[in-house]
Amino acid sequence: MSPPRLYLLSLLLLLFLTASLAASASRLGPARGVTRTHTPHKGQDHLDVMGHRQPKSPKVAVVEDMAFWNERMQAELRTQLEKTEIVSQAKNIIFFLGDGTSISTLTAARYLKGLRTGNFEHEVMAYEKFPYSTLIKTYSADKMVTDSAASATAYLSGVKGNQQTIGVDVNVQLADCDAMNIPQFHTHSILRNFQDAGRSTGIVTVTRVTHASPAGTYAHTAERHWESDDDINDDGGDPDLCDDIAEQLVLGDTGSKIKVIMGGGRQKLTPKHVDDPEGGDGGKRDDDKNLIETWINQKKLLGNASYVWHRNDLLAVDTTNTEYLMGLFDWGHMGFKVDNDVSNPSLREMTKTAIEILQKDTNGYFLFVEGGNIDLAHHLNEYRSALEEAVEFEAAIEQAVSMTDPQETLILVTADHSQPIVMNGYQERGSDVLDLGDYSDVDGLPFTTLMYTNGPGYRGEVSGLRPDPSKEDYRDPHYPGAATVPMIESNHAGEEVILYALGPHAHLFTGIHENAFIPHALRYAACVGEGLHYCSSLEV
Incomplete structure (x- = not known):
């Protein structure tokens, strides 16, 4: 056979064998040691709403064979075996509340962050590194599915109340002004317990500071929407008999002692004739009280106090010489992260500032931090906005962990209730x-x-x-x-939410519990308020 014909036959045989091997691989699926890839939807290569470039061909970047999973899961087992309970008094407590943050929201937020970091499904969020977790039941005294007000009463005071009431027990029905003024029906929050023990307190939120969740730390009301006297008047009530939530924040026994207050909601603290610094509508109050000015005047008599309404002013605050801080960064709720409002600081920035101020108290502190826009976005079914808020919430948690010592600071991350979002389909x-x-x-x-x-x-x-x-x-x-x-x-949705815990007595948060259990465990760990105390056990 001539050399040219021999060469041609050899080439044809090689092509045949190559095609056969390719067909076999297609029938058998990925072989051991082969990285799996997928083809995304057409047009997936784009900048997302936050300016992050999404990959054109995302890949599972490692070989996930038997050796991979055995090694990874053995490492996870060793980490689990190395967990050690921290049995000491909690000097500080930081309570992170992701409003409306269902487990589906947490999962989707992890996938979103993982896409951006290149870790994909292997991304680990800051709170997932906490050693202990539990499932929390969220129903209220009168509803299977709770609202934020009744839930706040439970997870902050340890008593379940009726829907839309705050800081009162089941004896107070919705909008019952007379009942809400009976002290025996008032529940006291873990924040109040810290104040009674001589420790500092603070609240940080991206909602109005008079909204249901932050109000749970300091208010006692029969109607969560009574945030200003104007709201009570609109309801046909008497604001002289029922103190509105904003008044309770600035003038109340608990609210007036809070050292750090940050969030939105200037409208609820200023009169109608007072213009807002960002223009637009003025205040909402009918009683001509400017509660922002009242707060400033009160606190300047007690020490170094600052009031800010813009991100630039917050970042310029000298926290080493500041004892009291009020930051109200919006007329209403603070804007969504996706809208990039330059006047609004991030939740991480507010959390950092709050810790810097509160940690100067050698007796300790309690800080409540709410990612409230997660819930507000879900209510609108805007899952893109909700997940950006959830990623921002995680950044604030990571900031707090980096600034604190788990030997003395107990950090909780949980939600007040779920939202009806589902993650579905068999996407790659x-x-x-x-x-x-x-x-x-x-x-x-x-x-x-x-x-x-x-x-x-x-x-x-x-x-x-x-x-x-x-x-x-x-x-x-x-x-x-x-x-x-x-x-x-x-x-809202009614399934259980998850709670993550890190620090002294974090091991109390395992299994499944009522939301009302949370502050009872916190009081024990921090040795404040009524009930069982860790410190009492040392005296036996």
């Missing part, structure tokens, strides 16, 4: 959780990975077909995810 590993996830095997249309069971994202059907999300602007930061039941705003 490394996918963007904010993207289209899968296709229906009934109508053949795609659907988003994240959806809601109720809320304003309900679309209905057109000509017997559900809307095709691929034809909508689902990358808009305020895109409302699909919902199955139409609502003006979503109702």
Whole structure:
């Protein structure tokens, strides 16, 4: 056979063998030692709403074979075996509250962060490194699914109350002004317990500082919406008989002793004739009281006090010489992270400042930090906004961990209730959780990975077909995810939420507990308030 013909036959044989091997690999799936990849949806390479470039071809970047998982899980087991209970008095407590942060929200936020860091599903959030966790039941005294007010009463004071009431027990019905003024019906928060023990306290939120969750630390009211006297007047009530929440913050027994107050809600503390520093509407108060000025005048008699309303002013605060700080950064709630309001500091920045001021107290401190916009975004079915807020919430937690000693500071991370968001579909590993996830095997249309069971994202059907999300602007930061039941705003969900704990007596938070259990365990750990105390056990 001539050399040219021999060469041609050899080439054909080589091509045949290559094709056969490729076909076999396709039938058998990924072989040991082969990295799995997937093809994302068309157009996935883009800048997301926060300016992060998303990869065009996300990959599972490691070989996840038997050796990989055995090694990884053995390391996890060793970490678990090395856990040691910290049995000492908690000098400080930092209570992180992700409002409306369901477990689905936490999972989706981890996937979102993992996509950006390149860790994908292997991303580990700051609170996931805490050694102890528990599931928390959230129902209120009168509802299977709680609101934030009743929940705050439970997880801060240890007593379940009725829906929409704050800092009062079950004897106070909604809008019952007379009952709310009976001291025997008042519940006292863990923040108040710290004050009674001579320790410093602070609250940080991105909602109005008079909103339900922060109000749970200092207020006693029969109606969560009575944030100013104007709100009580609109309800046909008498603000002279029922103190509004803003008054209780500045003039109340508990509120007036809080050293650090940061969040939004200037409108609830200023009169209607007082212009807001950012323009637009003035205050909301009918009684002509300027509670911001009252706070400034009171605190300047006690020590070095600062009031700020802009991020730049907060960053300029000399925390080493500041004893009292009020920062009100918005007329209403502070803006969503996706809207990049330059006047608003981040939750991480506010948390850092608060700790710097409070930690000067050698007796210790209690700090309440709320990621409140997670819930507000979920109510609108805006899962993109909600997840950005959840990632921001985690950054604040990471900041607090870096500034504190777990031997003396107990840090909790939990939620007051869930929200009706679900993560669904069989999307490939490394996918963007904010993207289209899968296709229906009934109508053949795609659907988003994240959806809601109720809320304003309900679309209905057109000509017997559900809307095709691929034809909508689902990358808009305020895109409302699909919902199955139409609502003006979503109702909460009622399943358990998770709590993570780090520090002295964090081991008390294992198993499953009522939300009302939380402050009882905190009082024990910190030796404040009534009930069992760790310090008492040392005296026996």
